[in-house]
Amino acid sequence: MNFEVNGAKIYYLIHTGIPVLGDLPITETLVVSWVVMLIITGLCIFLTRNLQVENISKRQAVAEMIVEAANNLVRSNTGGTKFDWLIPLVAAIFSTSIVSNLICLLGVRSPTADLSTEAAWAVIVFIIITACKIKAGGIGGYLKGFTQPIPLLTPFNILSEFSTPVSMACRHFGNILSGIVIDGLIYAALAIASSALFGLIPGAVGNVLSQIPILDVGIPAILGVYFDWFTGCMQAFIFSMLTIMYIANAAEG
Numbered sequence: 542m543n544f545e546v547n548g549a550k551i552y553y554l555i556h557t558g559i560p561v562l563g564d565l566p567i568t569e570t571l572v573v574s575w576v577v578m579l580i581i582t583g584l585c586i587f588l589t590r591n592l593q594v595e596n597i598s599k600r601q602a603v604a605e606m607i608v609e610a611a612n613n614l615v616r617s618n619t620g621g622t623k624f625d626w627l628i629p630l631v632a633a634i635f636s637t638s639i640v641s642n643l644i645c646l647l648g649v650r651s652p653t654a655d656l657s658t659e660a661a662w663a664v665i666v667f668i669i670i671t672a673c674k675i676k677a678g679g680i681g682g683y684l685k686g687f688t689q690p691i692p693l694l695t696p697f698n699i700l701s702e703f704s705t706p707v708s709m710a711c712r713h714f715g716n717i718l719s720g721i722v723i724d725g726l727i728y729a730a731l732a733i734a735s736s737a738l739f740g741l742i743p744g745a746v747g748n749v750l751s752q753i754p755i756l757d758v759g760i761p762a763i764l765g766v767y768f769d770w771f772t773g774c775m776q777a778f779i780f781s782m783l784t785i786m787y788i789a790n791a792a793e794g
Contacts, residue, residue: 570655577640577652611635618782619789627788630669634662635781642717642773646765653717653776656710663706666784670705673791709783713776720768727764731756 588604597605611632615624638653645651652658675683687698732754739750 568655569650570652570658573644573649574641574652574658576649577637577644580640580644581636607632614781615785618785624785624789624792627785631781631784634666634784635777638662638713638777638780639774642777643769645721646769651717651721653713654721656714659710659713659780660706662780663710666709666787667706670787670791673788677792705787709780713780716772716776720772724765724768727760728754731760 588600588607590600591598592601592604611628612625614635615628615631616622619627641652641658643651645654671683674686678686687695687702689698735754735756736751739753739755740747742750
């Protein structure tokens with residue numbers, strides 16, 4: 542089926558149910574990722590309006606607190622201001638990760654439940670790591686590093702080098718996806734338990750109540766404090782910390 546919208550052809554794939562703009566599939570991950578970026582951009586604009594040197598607003602105080610936290614995170618783990626150029630990158634990764642992880646609370650699928658999201662972040666970090674290693678020791682020194690401590694270990698060193706982005710991406714993806722799966726299993730289990738429990742009530746009342754997943758109210762929210770809030774924030778922090786440590790170690794040679 543073809544549709545004309547603003548001069549652009551939008552194809553709807555009958556078999557997959559995924560709309561396509563030109564050659565670009567419009568997946569839920571893509572749409573929600575843009576929503577995440579709009580949320581972060583809007584929040585930055587809101588917090589940085591009407592900045593002042595004195596008599597700052599509460600909004601500006603929050604903005605300064607966030608900037609100070611980003612500065613301290615990088616500087617405390619790199620031993621000074623040498624790696625201040627990393628602060629915008631780490632802040633961008635952390636904010637995007639944490640908003641992407643927590644947006645599932647609004648009932649949409651988190652972009653970080655799609656491996657392609659974390660893979661893109663990991664590839665960017667890996668490119669920076671490689672660039673820092675080449676800058677620190679030159680191309681010759683970078684290639685020579687694969688033969689250390691003995692040339693026999695070269696294949697293993699190469700495998701270890703390329704396993705860095707894979708491990709970063711899969712760790713974050715696996716934890717977020719597992720949380721979503723566990724949440725789904727909990728909802729399903731509670732719905733079955735609710736039906737079985739209230740089905741024991743005789744008569745029409747039992748028939749009506751057994752059709753309502755009453756146990757799904759409240760209990761999943763308590764468990765969500767860990768699976769959504771704690772895990773989401775922790776994975777954003779871990780990915781950011783790995784980014785800082787890997788790049789700092791690479792730059793130090």
